[in-house]
Amino acid sequence: MAATEVPVPSDQFTKIKELELVSEKAREEEDGVCRVREWLSPGNMEAQAVPRALLPRILEGELELVSASVEDSEKHVLTLQTVHLTSEDLAMNQMSWLPAQPQDEVQVTVQPVGSGLPTLLWLQPPLGEGPEPTVHQCVTISIQDELYSLQETEVVQFQVLEESGEASEDLTFALSPAGSTGPLEGGQEAAQLPVGGGLPEQAEEQFFLVEARPGEEGSDEIVLTISSLHVEEREDKPSPSEASVEKPKSAKKRRKTKGVKRAFRCDICTFTSARLSSFNRHVKTHTNEKPHTCHLCLKAFRTVTLLRNHVNTHTGTRPHKCGDCDMAFVTSGELIRHRRYRHTHEKPFKCSMCKYASVEVSKLKRHARSHTGERPFPCHLCSYASRDTYKLKRHMRTHSGEKPYECHVCHARFTQSGTMKIHILQKHSENVPKYECPHCATIIARKSDLRVHLRNLHTYRAAEMRCRYCPDVFHERYALIQHQKTHKNEKRFKCEHCSYACKQERHMTAHVRTHTGEKPFACLSCNKRFRQKQLLNTHFKKYHDSDFIPTVYECPKCGKAFSRWWSNMRRHSENCDSGQEKPATSGKERRMKRRKQTGPREAVKREGPPSSCAGDPGEMVPGDSRGGKDPKGDVTCEMILNLMDK
DNA sequence: GAAGGTCACGCCCTCTGCTGGAGGTAA
């Protein structure tokens, strides 16, 4: 692996082979750590004006400088000389090829001027894209030359400071070997140190980190990386993908520090560190060296700490005990997380789109998918896609038919634990919770069904629902149903002369004739008159139809025959002590019993009309001469009218 | 090197709500 610590070259002089000017944010975007891209502002562009001696390339904030020579004797000395160009300077010097918008791609070529140490930095447009700049087209402002020994330099930093609004003002550059006593100390302090007589308000936006590292192996080249250190802006302008994730302050502070101190850069991954020790430790992470092996499962770990934590998972050792409950954990991190979940309820990760907050950032990311609609876990058997792995796994049971949850009582199986829980609660538990409708007091077993009930029966509907019995209209289905029930068994027709009431008008008409004495139906054979047509028909059959066979009720005890069940036969049967059996309670039962005893019904021919016929045979008719109705109680007009209806 | 903190991934759980079939009931 190519180390990034600056070695001591064998050659006398160190040549700057490659100088990268990389936006820190742009780099972090590549890293996937911080997704904020720092576009090169005009001010930054000014600060990035570099000598013609170098060959830079600006690509979305990235500037590479190639081939610059630095010579010194005895030591490896790097001399930086920088040019600052203001926007006015750019316009004045016809450098319109510079991007108006930062995202515009532009290639800048910087070439060395003269030989030996580069003393001027020039900006030059790509071939064919602009006028070839001359020395006069570049503005050279207050170049401060300093020499630093690369043997002592791990991080080289310089600042571009400008009094805001004064484009022509001198620039001050500061070169600092990190960790040394140079003009700037590395880290956060570097970005805050005023250099050259005070820091303007916007000065920190123009800090750059210059990272020196060796070039190709065996050469005496040094690669410089210039990074923008716009730390504050990164915090204030999160990327779209990060907009919904608010990091806790500690994390932000940590990243801020990390961003400033980066100097050693891993060639395999994006890791950078200002500390050699940290870097070296990091390098080991890219090796598969795991010398610490668990004696229980033979799993290997890189560090003793990791191994110890792992062994604790075998032994159950949980040294980190919660002070507020009985829980204990293998690591302190678990304890902290547990305390946040259970005790402190601290939720540092807050959603920017709703009030949701979580203990863990992973939960916030999962939550964010409910806003974005992202479903990164597709089912390979159907079109379903899940927002997290667990839902996909649960969904796959619908394809496999797996029902891992079994009721311990009836052994019914279920696909989800919640379904089984409801099953046990509803089927096998006492004190089953019920849900009462607040509008109609209906008791429903499940809350979700109560919701359906409310939706179907108690939701206002714009369309009118009309009662099938009357002109009333309703907008709630429950009200309509309740109203229509009021029509059931409703005796709307009430007699003015007595307490009689009935459901149909024609029944009332017949009843009123009992008060008025009106008998509109006359017998054509004997001129006898009747109030109802049915009564007339009965009369005619009995007295004027020779084929008519009247029903005769026989006492099951003594065999005596009666023409009327309720008034004669029943009274007789109750008092008859010649037999044990009493009449059945219903006509059907009576009929069946009678047939059982006597066989098929036999018509008993009467010899002549009963004496009652002389009176008013139509006044009282059998409740059910064919044994259809239980003739308990008094016969009412309604009973008669029911017969008429038949 | 150890300890502590952070991060990421995974697993499992609960709660919630919707849906549609089954079965009972009334019209």
Place this chain on the structure above:
DNA sequence: ATTACCTCCAGCAGAGGGCGTGACCTTC
């Protein structure tokens, strides 16, 4: 006998909580 309606019930998915584990970085 048919039909409409309602509740019961299981199936299923959405969302979130809590914990286990390992890796990695920073600090001491």
